[in-house]
Amino acid sequence: MKYSIASLFAGLIFGLGLIVSGMANPEKVLGFLDIAGLWDPSLAFVMGGAIVVGLGAFAVARRRTVSFLGFNMKIPPHTHIDKRLIFGGLAFGAGWGIAGFCPGPGLVALGAGEAKAVVFVASMVAGMIIFEVIERARARATV
């Protein structure tokens, strides 16, 4: 229960941060990605602000094996860089550039009742399901 309440709180603050920062607005995100047009550097400031806080948090987390609520730290140890990571990132970036939505802002805009965000989120979930189906088929093929 504590775990879910902390999750709800984190999700809410994350969403409010996206709204305050202007990142829930795809047009503003595209203004950052359009480096050849009139460039809006705001997104870099959002990332900068978040990372400064995050650096402190991860420095604390690194020295702990359990969280402040007593849960095991579940930080993925992966360090390898492979084709899946790069091609996945490229595909995500292409989709991000088409509409100006990444997953968080898409969900916030959905919560704001935007019909277009509903279509984006539904397509994104469909994409995630396609990934699961392909992965399962591949896992079966290699057995």
Add this chain to the structure above:
Amino acid sequence: MIDIAWGSFTPWSALFGGILIGLAAASFLLLNGRIAGISGILGGLLVPARGDIAWRIAFLIGLIGAPTVWMLGAELPAIEINAGYPALIAAGLLVGVGTRYGSGCTSGHGVCGLSRLSLRSLAATLSFMAAGFVTVYIIRHVLGV
């Protein structure tokens, strides 16, 4: 030569919103011991495991509920979605497949991964940023949409 859009550049609210996002990721990490990666939190619901569902839904309720909470105190800023429906479908599919293959999005790799100085997340962030810049360049300046 880069022309800054001074009319739409909002450094203070961007910085403040970024700090809030950082605090959200920090509280999730320090309270629950997890990375606040939104694509991973959502994607994990598609292969549900016992005891691994409620907190994911709680996080998403918080995120999706943020505009409603915001509107208790203030008017919601404009959300301008200029992409048409076919483009939104293509974008959604690419974001869905891409974030799962790449094991993360702007939050997990971009914010959390860079905060923990992960080279893997840096590689992912450079990949999606590069693809984003190129895609917008092609759409706006080559195709002229």
